Structure formats: structure tokens, C-alpha cells
Amino acid sequence: DAGVTQSPTHLIKTRGQQVTLRCSPKSGHDTVSWYQQALGQGPQFIFQYYEEEERQRGNFPDRFSGHQFPNYSSELNVNALLLGDSALYLCASSETGLGLTHEKLFFGSGTQLSVL
Amino acid sequence: RKEVEQDPGPFNVPEGATVAFNCTYSNSASQSFFWYRQDCRKEPKLLMSVYSSGNEDGRFTAQLNRASQYISLLIRDSKLSDSATYLCVGLTGRRALTFGSGTRLQVQP
Numbered sequence: 001d002a003g004v005t006q007s008p009t010h011l012i013k014t015r016g017q018q019v020t021l022r023c024s025p026k027s028g029h030d031t032v033s034w035y036q037q038a039l040g041q042g043p044q045f046i047f048q049y050y051e052e053e054e055r056q057r058g059n060f061p062d063r064f065s066g067h068q069f070p071n072y073s074s075e076l077n078v079n080a081l082l083l084g085d086s087a088l089y090l091c092a093s094s095e096t097g098l099g100l101t102h103e104k105l106f107f108g109s110g111t112q113l114s115v116l
Numbered sequence: 117r118k119e120v121e122q123d124p125g126p127f128n129v130p131e132g133a134t135v136a137f138n139c140t141y142s143n144s145a146s147q148s149f150f151w152y153r154q155d156c157r158k159e160p161k162l163l164m165s166v167y168s169s170g171n172e173d174g175r176f177t178a179q180l181n182r183a184s185q186y187i188s189l190l191i192r193d194s195k196l197s198d199s200a201t202y203l204c205v206g207l208t209g210r211r212a213l214t215f216g217s218g219t220r221l222q223v224q225p
Contacts, residue, residue, distance in 0.1 A: 033212065042120075042203050042215030043160065056211050090159055105213075107159035 002027065004093050004108035012114045013081050021076040021111045025093030029106070031055075032074040034066060035090040037110075043090055049074050078113075086115045119143050122204050122216035130224055133194050137219045139187045139204030146206040146214070149180055151189050154201045154218065163189075163202070194223045 005024045013019050025032050031050045035043035045058035049068035068074045072093075078085055091108045122139045129135045141149070149166040164171055166178040166187050177190040187204055204216040 035213075035215075040124075040217070042205075042217045043213075045212040045214070048211060058212060088157060105162070107161070109159050110157075112157070 004029075004091055004106050006089075006091050006108035006111050008111060009109070010112045010114075012116060014116050015081055015083060017081050017115075018077065018079045019081060019113060021078075021089050021091075021113070023074045023076070023091030023093075023108060025072050025074070025091075026106050029093035029095055030072050031094045032068060032072065033092045033094070034074070034076045035092065036060070037088040037090060038084075039087070046076070081115045083115050086113060088112050117142055118216070119146075119214045120204050120206050120216035122219045124217055124219060126220040126222050128222045128224060129194055131194055131196060133223075134190065134192045135194055135221065136191075137189045137202055137204075137221075139189075139216055139219075141185050141187070141204075141206050141214075143206065143208060143214070144182075144185065146208050148207040149187050150205040150207070150213075151176075151178055151187075152203040152205055152215070154203055156201075160203055160215075191221075194221075196223050196225060199223045 007022045033048040034046040037043040046060050048056040052068045063079045065077045088110045090110045094105045120141050151163040152160040153163045154160045164173050166180045168180045171178045175192045179188045201218040201220045203218045206214045
């Protein structure tokens with residue numbers, strides 16, 4: 001049983017470009033959350049998707065958008081990239097109701113994005 | 117002020133030592149707390165949940181003090197393999213995890 005898979009593992013972009021990161025949740029999980037982790041910091045919550053809708057959003061600008069597909073996989077899109085967007089982007093999947101099933105929260109190994 | 121604050125360390129301790137980390141939180145509405153472990157640039161992994169009554173798992177003990185709004189993690193008999201960054205995490209009704217910046221532990225031979 002594959003866990004949470006993310007692609008690509010590494011990505012280099014230049015300022016102003018757009019990027020799409022992908023995540024496949026663990027089998028049986030229907031909720032996907034995205035986190036941004038800058039160097040030396042803890043992960044910061046970007047947003048969460050459930051039933052193909054954004055259910056919760058953190059303090060990130062509209063340049064960050066996402067999508068969830070019927071098979072529960074998800075994409076994170078970032079437009080007009082800034083140098084400060086360089087970070088490790090983590091996807092986490094869980095079953096419905098994070099508060100009750102936290103122990104079933106799984107993180108992918110992340111996508112390292114470098115913006116030059 | 118950050119919602120979850122931790123001493124970044126690093127904590128450099130010899131093998132076999134006991135080390136304790138503290139973490140404070142500002143959102144009294146936070147419902148649950150956890151300690152995650154993260155190895156260098158890898159994904160965070162759940163170490164243990166934190167309960168007011170205390171939670172022990174082998175060499176690891178976690179404690180929550182709601183009155184003072186702090187969480188602790190105690191590691192006894194440190195191993196080289198314990199070297200990592202330990203992230204203090206809170207969960208609120210927003211269904212999102214709030215991570216601290218992490219405390220780096222380096223266990224030395």
C-alpha cells in the first residue's frame with residue numbers, strides 16, 4: 001500500500017513563473033492538506049481539500065491555489081513565483097474529520113521548490 | 117507572537133543523557149497537541165500525542181499543562197538516532213495543524 005506520494009521531488013523555477021505540484025493521498029484517505037516549510041521553520045498550513053472543495057485556508061495569498069480531483073489526488077498551484085516561495089512543500093492526507101483521526105495523518109516526502 | 121513557540125536549540129547532549137524540550141502555545145482554543153520528529157529535509161512523522169494526564173512511550177514522555185499553556189517532551193537515555201528536529205504541534209477546530217519552528221537535538225557519542 002503506497003503512502004502519500006508527491007511529484008516532482010525537486011523543482012527549480014525563476015521569479016514570475018508558475019508551478020504545479022502534485023499529491024496522491026494514501027489509499028483510503030479523502031482529505032488532502034498542503035503545507036509550506038521554509039528553511040529553519042516549521043511547516044505552515046496553506047489549505048485543505050475535501051470533496052473537491054477548499055475546506056480551510058491558512059494565511060497565504062491568492063497566488064496559491066489548489067484543486068482536488070474525484071480520485072482524491074490534489075494539485076497545488078503557485079503563480080507569479082517570488083524568491084520567498086522557495087521551500088519544501090508537503091502534502092498530508094487523512095480520513096475525514098482530522099480531529100478524530102489525527103493518528104491517521106500521513107505526510108508525503110515533499111517537493112523542494114527553488115525559485116531563482 | 118507565534119501560536120506555537122519553541123526554543124530552536126540546538127541541544128547538544130551526550131549519549132545516555134536525559135533532555136527536555138518545552139513549547140508554549142497562545143491559542144487557548146487549541147484542542148490537541150502532538151510532538152512530531154523531522155529528520156533533515158524529510159517529512160515530519162508523528163512521535164506522540166500529548167495529553168494532560170501525561171503520555172509515555174518507551175524513553176519518551178510528553179506532558180500538557182493547560183493552565184500554563186505549555187507542552188513538554190522528555191527523552192531519557194538519548195540515542196544517536198534521536199538526533200533530529202522535534203516539532204511541537206497544536207490542532208484547533210480549524211482542522212489545521214499549527215507547527216512550532218522546531219527544536220534541534222544533536223546526540224553526540
